[in-house]
Amino acid sequence: xxxxxxxxxxxxxxxxxxxxxxxxxxxxxxxxxxxxxxxxxxxxxxxxxxxxxxxxxxxxxxxxxxxxxxxxxxxxxxxxxxxxxxxxxxxxxxxxxxxxxxxxxxxxxxxxxxxxxxxxxxxxxxxxxxxxxxxxxxxxxxxxxxxxxxxxxxxxxxxxxxxxxxxxxxxxxxxxxxxxxxxxxxxxxxxxxxxxxxxxxxxxxxxxxxxxxxxxxxxxxxxxxxxxxxxxxxxxxxxxxxxxxxxxxxxxxxxxxxxxxxxxxxxxxxxxxxxxxxxxxxxxxxxxxxxxxxxxxxxxxxx
Amino acid sequence: xxxxxxxxxxxxxxxxxxxxxxxxxxxxxxxxxxxxxxxxxxxxxxxxxxxxxxxxxxxxxxxxxxxxxxxxxxxxxxxxxxxxxxxxxxxxxxxxxxxxxxxxxxxxxxxxxxxxxxxxxxxxxxxxxxxxxxxxxxxxxxxxxxxxxxxxxxxxxxxxxxxxxxxxxxxxxxxxxxxxxxxxxxxxxxxxxxxxxxxxxxxxxxxxxxxxxxxxxxxxxxxxxxxxxxxxxxxxxxxx
Numbered sequence: 001x002x003x004x005x006x007x008x009x010x011x012x013x014x015x016x017x018x019x020x021x022x023x024x025x026x027x028x029x030x031x032x033x034x035x036x037x038x039x040x041x042x043x044x045x046x047x048x049x050x051x052x053x054x055x056x057x058x059x060x061x062x063x064x065x066x067x068x069x070x071x072x073x074x075x076x077x078x079x080x081x082x083x084x085x086x087x088x089x090x091x092x093x094x095x096x097x098x099x100x101x102x103x104x105x106x107x108x109x110x111x112x113x114x115x116x117x118x119x120x121x122x123x124x125x126x127x128x129x130x131x132x133x134x135x136x137x138x139x140x141x142x143x144x145x146x147x148x149x150x151x152x153x154x155x156x157x158x159x160x161x162x163x164x165x166x167x168x169x170x171x172x173x174x175x176x177x178x179x180x181x182x183x184x185x186x187x188x189x190x191x192x193x194x195x196x197x198x199x200x201x202x203x204x205x206x207x208x209x210x211x212x213x214x215x216x217x218x219x220x221x222x223x224x225x226x227x228x229x230x231x232x233x234x235x236x237x238x239x240x241x242x243x244x245x246x247x248x249x250x251x252x253x254x255x256x257x258x259x260x261x262x263x264x265x266x267x268x269x270x271x272x273x274x275x276x277x278x279x280x281x282x283x284x285x286x287x288x289x290x291x292x293x294x295x296x297x298x299x300x301x302x303x
Numbered sequence: 304x305x306x307x308x309x310x311x312x313x314x315x316x317x318x319x320x321x322x323x324x325x326x327x328x329x330x331x332x333x334x335x336x337x338x339x340x341x342x343x344x345x346x347x348x349x350x351x352x353x354x355x356x357x358x359x360x361x362x363x364x365x366x367x368x369x370x371x372x373x374x375x376x377x378x379x380x381x382x383x384x385x386x387x388x389x390x391x392x393x394x395x396x397x398x399x400x401x402x403x404x405x406x407x408x409x410x411x412x413x414x415x416x417x418x419x420x421x422x423x424x425x426x427x428x429x430x431x432x433x434x435x436x437x438x439x440x441x442x443x444x445x446x447x448x449x450x451x452x453x454x455x456x457x458x459x460x461x462x463x464x465x466x467x468x469x470x471x472x473x474x475x476x477x478x479x480x481x482x483x484x485x486x487x488x489x490x491x492x493x494x495x496x497x498x499x500x501x502x503x504x505x506x507x508x509x510x511x512x513x514x515x516x517x518x519x520x521x522x523x524x525x526x527x528x529x530x531x532x533x534x535x536x537x538x539x540x541x542x543x
Contacts, residue, residue, distance in 0.1 A: 084382025100308040101391035
């Protein structure tokens, strides 16, 4: 049982704050680190993996600091996001080299290759591998010493659905064995399928923490904004504002459209077509105006 | 202080097909020139010393040193694959010393061997000129490999800076400006070669032997120590 503790950690690069006063504890089981691109996920993982010093605060693995401490790698496996991985070697040579650096031999390497189901292509050069195959060989290299902590930076990027399922099963099994597995992703669906526990970071800040139901609720319960065009904007506005699911409506004359703010997402999506039909109004455009992941996440920060 | 796995990976990266061709080009050129000079001119000790000193030692050895020294670590840092070495319970100085050993070995093989061959072709080692310049090539290989290995950990443009140093400082300033010669790996190695052989006036150095040896040791040890430190605090951030 190994626990990663992040205590009031900040990290800045020049004037840019990548990670801003984050405190979290990551224990056994599968944890998903969720956040939009550029939120600081990789920076945080680099600090957990001992590749980056926190500007302030401490990152420890069972109370041992991870920075400048090669001994942590006996317990920690890392699957980096970057692709560079000795392309001139075959998959088997690469994993064997990784095993040797841990003081292990060919047997451990072969076992890891079997775990990720890459034996069939192990004698091909890595340069000929697809992205999913590279990802699996990277996994094997991180698993050779059967670490109690596994850190994965965007592991599902570029994988096809079948490979994704396979990797999810593998990570789930490792979590069930009591290992501490942490992976980062910017896709909510990916995280909620796999992680029992989710940490959300947005713009370097720790935005939310909990199980996926709580995070999902936070995300769907936020106010939604829509841009609506119809055959009679004012009549539609009058009818919509009467319902409690609508918090505000602006008649945007320049755009020739309504800007609607809905507070009850489920109810509003039922209400809008019904009201339109009842009043004989034709809906021309209904488009969510803040569905970008960034705005969803930034709502979480405020919550 | 030596890890065979790190060494194997470094050798394979350095002697990959394209890099090996680059490493072979200059030595081949040297041998071809030596054969041509001997063919047209006959054996001449002064010409032999000029060619080995001016081309082999002043140009070829530092360039081979740049390719081997920076190539032993630079590309791995550049593409991030160094993470697979660093995320292991292996001491960082061990990684550096191993890579230095490989870089020295490769530089020696690709610079000292062709220097000896060219020297034998030029005048059959008359007045020990071939041996003297071979010794100088061996000695300078050590210092160059260490300097350029450090450069590979410091900057992404290590090859460019390395070539500028090798060509401008060692080859140009080292030949023209006398003050610069005191701080030239080439001159230090010549001092050792002068002492080790009886080549006499044909192999001379502006630097005395004690100073040369001390400077060689200090530069090699200092750059290696600092490269180990660089690697220890190397920040490998993601793409963000």
